[in-house]
Amino acid sequence: TLAFFTPKQLAGRKVVLTAGPTFEAIDPVRGITNSSSGKMGYALARACIRAGAEVILVSGPVALPVPPGARRVPVASALQMRDAVLAALPGTDVFIGVAAVADYRPAESAEHKIKKSAVDRSLALTPNPDILAEVAALPDAPFCVGFAAESRDLDTYAEGKRRNKKLPLLVGNLVGDGLGGDDNTIILYDDAGRHPLPRAPKAELAQHIVTHLAALLDARAA
Ligand code: CTP
Ligand code: CA
Numbered sequence: 001t002l003a004f005f006t007p008k009q010l011a012g013r014k015v016v017l018t019a020g021p022t023f024e025a026i027d028p029v030r031g032i033t034n035s036s037s038g039k040m041g042y043a044l045a046r047a048c049i050r051a052g053a054e055v056i057l058v059s060g061p062v063a064l065p066v067p068p069g070a071r072r073v074p075v076a077s078a079l080q081m082r083d084a085v086l087a088a089l090p091g092t093d094v095f096i097g098v099a100a101v102a103d104y105r106p107a108e109s110a111e112h113k114i115k116k117s118a119v120d121r122s123l124a125l126t127p128n129p130d131i132l133a134e135v136a137a138l139p140d141a142p143f144c145v146g147f148a149a150e151s152r153d154l155d156t157y158a159e160g161k162r163r164n165k166k167l168p169l170l171v172g173n174l175v176g177d178g179l180g181g182d183d184n185t186i187i188l189y190d191d192a193g194r195h196p197l198p199r200a201p202k203a204e205l206a207q208h209i210v211t212h213l214a215a216l217l218d219a220r221a222a
Helices: 039-050 078-088 131-136 154-164 202-221
Strands: 014-019 024-027 030-032 054-059 071-074 094-097 104-106 125-127 143-150 169-174 186-190 193-196
Touching: 014 039, 014 078, 024 104, 030 104, 039 054, 039 094, 039 202, 054 078, 078 131, 094 131, 094 202, 131 143, 143 154, 143 202, 154 169, 154 186, 169 202, 186 202
Parallel strands: 014 054, 014 094, 054 071, 094 143, 143 169
Antiparallel strands: 024 030, 104 125, 169 186, 186 193
């Protein structure tokens, strides 16, 4: 098959990815989450393995099997995700943040189930750490890749996030289009500009992203 001739673009590289949503507990039976399926992150993990990388997949709650060859670290909250990422980081060449991390969590999680009769019906929130920005700001940061799903002004928001978080590469997609489905339309943003890819299945897009990031990684080392 063709796979036999595919060059191992990430041979010898260690890749850490986040994928899926996070779950921020309100009480023992309730929480704040989102509709991320994890499909793009898992497809990317598979593509990295196929390219010869060692892969650690820090995953929020999803209904997907572990990609063969990956080590999955299951987490729920953003704080747990951050701890798992930092623990996996030593020796990492590439960090890819694909997870839809909750921007806020309940300021406190109730020990017992909150009753309908509770007097306080408001929910106090506190900001979560930005895992990707934190990793990218480390003195010995790996090559960091971000994702941005936007419902409008993709170019502006995507390039803004890439600059703010100091990322060499960011993958943007317009939602309404991608979330939950098997296909996606994405644009890659890097120092050279924007690179739109034709609409394709997530597995195929993942392959393109790996090829692109491997080239940037090699160029950086050279
Ligand atoms: N990200 C992260 N930790 C967070 C929030 C986001 O690691 N607490 C990562 C995501 O995994 C993604 C990128 O940052 O790779 C962009 O996430 P996004 O939610 O689009 O950007 P935000 O900076 O949170 O901005 P906003 O939600 O306001 O659009
Ligand atoms: Ca966000």
